[in-house]
Amino acid sequence: MKTLMLILAVIVGLALIAGGAILIAINRNGPAVLDTVDRISGxxxxxxxxxxxxxxxxxxxxxxxxxxxxxxxALPVFIFIHGGSWRSGNPDDYGFIARSIAPEGYIVVLGGYCLRENGRYPAMLQDTAAVTAWVHExxxxxxxxxxxxxxxxxSAGAYNVAQVALEQRWLEQARVPAQAIRGVVGLxxxxxxxxxxxxxxxxxxGSVGVGAESQPVNHTSSDAPPMLxxxxxxxxxxxxxxxRALAAALEDSGADVETLFxxxxxxxxPLLALANPWRRDPRIFDAVTSFLGQHTALSVPVQAETP
Structure with a gap:
């Protein structure tokens, strides 16, 4: 019995060490590690x-x-834009998002954008709109x-998609019709x-002198796409x-918004929760897929009554 308990203790200890090592790696280069772990465990x-x-x-x-x-x-399309404080990130590292969402009945597009000096405002918005335009075409x-x-x-990617969806000029310049955007998910x-x-x-x-006009909270309107x-x-x-600020502004404008805290x-x-094995906590995955299903469903024609 003592030997068995010792073996179990060693196994538990090794598991904790391995788990801690994974979390450290995630903090250092999170998306790439998540993608690898998800691919192996999924x-x-x-x-x-x-x-x-x-x-x-x-x-x-x-x-x-x-x-x-x-x-x-033809399947609805889920475009995902990565974070990284507008300084880092690579869509190549986000395959786990595709493996999470695509099996639910979607085409998934992972989009990138210029970073650091080349990515200063408004480049990140123009690039996000360009991804959307390519998809639409x-x-x-x-x-x-x-x-x-x-x-x-x-994170920064959530800013990009919110601003592009709310400040209409970005999609207009990219020739994407507003009605094609069925919803926005910000993590x-x-x-x-x-x-x-x-x-x-x-x-x-700040380095380019842009001010409050750069903020999604200042571009809400009643015709904003639904947001989660x-x-x-x-x-x-x-x-x-x-x-909280964006949700309140959307609500005050009469727009459709859901929040999950x-x-x-x-x-x-929230990003971790979309990769295996962390998807065992289903709250975020369920909220996202429910939102997608609600807002991308094809409308069913109303049948005329038989006289």
């Missing part, structure tokens, strides 16, 4: 990389299209429906951060007040 998944497209001279201006080959019908080639697009992002996004009080916001926004805003209450990097979660936890 089991069989028919999601494939269907296409990779360059959108500009900067190598970060690119997108990746994921889904199942030759779907039986080309996604039928990969089984997607260009009139049923949901924009989503984490731990900054939406109300002027005056700028961090190195990343001063570098990306998710935030961890323990997020110390992007404070939850950002989501997670009491024990920090900044990266």
């Amino acid at each position: 089991g069989k998944n028919n999601t494939e990389l269907l296409h990779k497209q360059s959108l500009g001279v900067d190598p970060r201006q690119k997108l990746l299209v994921y889904g199942e080959r030759s779907p039986d019908e 080309n996604i039928t080639d990969f089984g997607g429906d260009p009139e049923r697009i949901v924009l989503a992002g984490h 731990a996004g900054p939406y109300d951060f002027y005056p700028y009080d961090s190195d990343s916001t001063r570098a990306a926004f 805003l998710v935030h961890g209450e323990q997020d110390s990097l992007v404070k939850p007040r950002n989501t 997670l009491p024990a979660m920090t900044h990266n936890d």
Whole structure:
């Protein structure tokens, strides 16, 4: 019995060490580690990389299209824009998002944008709109429906999609019809951060002299697309007040908005919850897929009554 208890203790100890090592690696290079762990632990998944497209001279201006080959019908499209404080990030590291969402009946597009000096305002918005425009023009080639697009992002990426969806000029300039955007999902996004009080916001926004017009909270209207805003209450990097402020502004404008606040979660936890094995906590995944299903469903024609 003592030997068995000792073996169990060693196993538990090794598991804790391994888990701690994974968390340290996630903190250092989170998305790439998440992608690897998800690929190993996720089991069989028919999601494939269907296409990779360059959108500009900067190598970060690119997108990746994921889904199942030759779907039986045109599927709605989930565009995901990565975070990284407008300084880092690579859509190549976010395959776990595609493997999470695509099996629910979606084509998933992972979009990139210029970073650091090349990515200062408004470049991140122009690049996000360019990803959306490419999807609207080309996604039928990969089984997607260009009139049923949901924009989503984490952290800086959540800012990008919220601002592009709310300040209509970005999609107008990219020739994307507003009605094609069926919804927006923001995970731990900054939406109300002027005056700028961090190195990343001063570098990306303050350095070019842009002011309050850069803030999603200042562009709400009754015709804004439906939004789902998710935030961890323990997020110390992007404070939850950002989501509260944007949700309140949307509600005051008469727009459709849902919020999900997670009491024990920090900044990266909403992203973590979309990768295996952390999807065992289904709250965020269920909220996202429910929102997608509600807002991307094809309308059913009303049958005339038989006299």
